[in-house]
Structures are given as structure tokens and as C-alpha cells.
């Protein structure tokens with residue numbers, strides 16, 4: 001395996017032993033007491049990890065808790081575990097991800113304004129590097145990053161009061177931060193306003209990210225991260241929910257006449273998304289994830305920056321497949337697309353194809 005040096009930091013990719021040794025030096029005190037054990041353990045585990053078949057790191061778009069409903073402020077516990085795992089990036093292509101709870105994005109955390117949130121972060125025993133978490137919903141130093149900085153095997157924690165409602169990103173903030181985010185370490189926390197949000201039939205969780213690999217887009221096998229491409233912002237892959245296939249193989253689903261809400265966020269680390277659903281219009285768009293500002297109405301595309309979020313609501317009136325994209329459409333060719341499948345009766349007063357037989361033979365993505 002190739003060794004890439006980050007100036008002044010640990011090697012980016014190296015043999016397990018080299019990484020473990022460099023990691024011990026880089027991590028300093030926390031590992032010093034049992035550095036020998038840790039090197040031995042890390043070597044064994046990393047070896048197993050690279051040989052193991054890739055797992056699915058896909059976070060299903062339906063994997064989020066339901067609305068909180070009427071209740072007063074409470075104390076809420078959030079358990080995160082940082083796990084480094086080899087996962088499927090694309091068909092036949094795998095990548096060594098760094099994750100919260102083995103999925104990308106990490107778990108969707110849902111609290112109410114005024115709640116006290118108790119965060120526990122465990123860095124898995126098999127990890128090679130330190131991890132932590134910075135919640136953008138936190139009022140306090142680093143969003144909790146310092147308070148959760150955990151060496152492999154260590155558990156840290158803090159608590160915060162959720163003062164501001166909104167949809168917020170969280171991410172690992174261990175240097176080099178862009179590397180930790182690019183490897184999959186991001187998720188979202190929804191802080192509901194006192195009265196919650198208007199009811200909809202379906203809520204979905206979608207996040208966009210970039211993957212920077214040494215090998216060109218489409219290369220099969222285990223691909224390696226590229227420091228040069230990361231630092232010059234030249235990703236090979238763009239992904240929704242962890243892989244190029246995540247939301248193609250696990251489409252969002254709704255029926256004609258139902259209302260849909262997408263909690264959309266960008267982990268990044270670098271690219272702003274022009275989030276758009278082909279063939280739909282957002283009836284409401286909560287700009288920048290702000291839930292206390294009146295939503296925009298009748299929006300085609302909503303810009304969402306890295307470390308930012310949007311909430312979009314719309315009703316689906318016509319059956320068919322609708323494609324979720326970043327309207328910077330070159331990114332579709334690098335994997336970025338998802339499907340919203342709408343089933344139900346045709347609605348010819350709203351949309352009527354004059355030659356459906358010919359349309360059925362079309363290979364157009366739209």
C-alpha cells in the first residue's frame with residue numbers, strides 16, 4: 001500500500017503498523033500508557049478490515065425518528081460511536097469510511113427546543129485515529145468538539161441546552177477536519193420549535209457528500225483516499241447517503257396526493273449543493289434550515305452550503321420517478337442522484353403525455 005504524507009501530520013494511508021505507530025505519536029498522551037498493546041491491536045484489526053468484504057454504510061432515507069409531538073423540555077441522551085469501516089462506495093468499488101454508528105450520514109438526532117441533550121461519544125477500539133463531534137446546534141466552545149475528543153477505545157461526553165430551533169449539521173472536527181468529513185463523518189440534528197412542524201405524510205433524511213480517491217471515478221476494487229485531491233477540492237465521487245447507489249437502490253417512496261418533506265443537508269466538506277427534484281416544485285422551502293423564518297414558497301432549487309441544511313415540503317400529484325439531484329449536473333456523472341418513486345393513478349389535468357408509448361421507450365434520465 002502507498003504511503004502519503006500529510007505535512008506535519010500522520011501518513012494518510014500506509015501499512016497498518018506504520019499508521020498505528022505514527023498514530024500513537026500523533027495522538028500523544030492518551031495512547032502513551034499502553035502504546036504497545038494498541039499497536040498490536042490496531043495491526044490485527046486493520047488487517048482484518050482491509051480484507052473483509054465491504055459492508056453497506058448506506059443510511060436509508062426513511063431512517064429517522066418521527067415528530068416529537070406535544071411535550072415540555074426534557075433531558076435527551078444521544079449515543080454516538082465512531083467506527084472506521086470498509087464500505088461499498090459504488091457497484092464493485094469499496095472505500096475505507098470513517099463513520100458515526102457505521103452509516104453515512106450518522107444517525108438523525110431529533111430534539112425539541114429547550115431540551116438538554118446529553119451526548120456520549122465512544123471511539124471504537126479498532127479505530128486508527130482520534131474522533132470527536134461538533135454539533136452546529138450547540139451554543140458552547142467548538143460545538144462540543146473538545147469535550148468529545150476521544151482516542152481509540154475512549155468514551156467522552158458533554159451536555160448542551162438546545163436554545164435555537166432549526167435543522168443543523170454535525171460532523172467530526174478532528175484535524176484534518178476536511179479529511180474526517182470527506183470520509184463520512186457528518187449527520188444532522190433537528191431541533192423542533194415548541195409546536196413542532198406542520199404534519200406531512202412522509203419525512204426523509206438525505207445528505208450530500210464528496211469522496212476524494214486516488215483512483216479515477218469508476219475504478220473497481222478498494223480505492224484509496226487522496227490528500228492532493230482533497231486539498232485541491234477535486235472529488236472523484238459525489239454521494240447521497242453514503243454511496244452512489246444509496247438512493248437509487250433505496251428510493252424515497254410516496255403515493256399520489258401525499259405530502260413529502262426532505263431534511264436535506266450537506267456534509268461536503270467543500271461543495272455547495274443546488275438541491276433540486278426533477279419534475280417537482282418545493283411548495284415550501286425552509287431556507288438555510290431556519291424553522292423560525294417563514295418558509296419560501298414555490299421554489300425550484302435550494303442552495304445548501306457545506307455545513308448547512310434545508311427543509312423542503314411538497315405534495316406529489318402525478319405518479320412517476322422523480323430524480324433528486326444537485327443541479328450542478330456534472331455531479332450526476334460522478335454518482336450523485338436519487339429517486340423519489342410516486343405511485344398512484346394518473347392525474348391528466350395536471351400532467352398528460354400526448355404519446356406515452358414513445359415516452360416509455362425513452363432512455364432520458366428526466
Ligand SMILES: [Cu+2]
Nearest residue numbers: 131172174180
Ligand atoms: Cu473523525
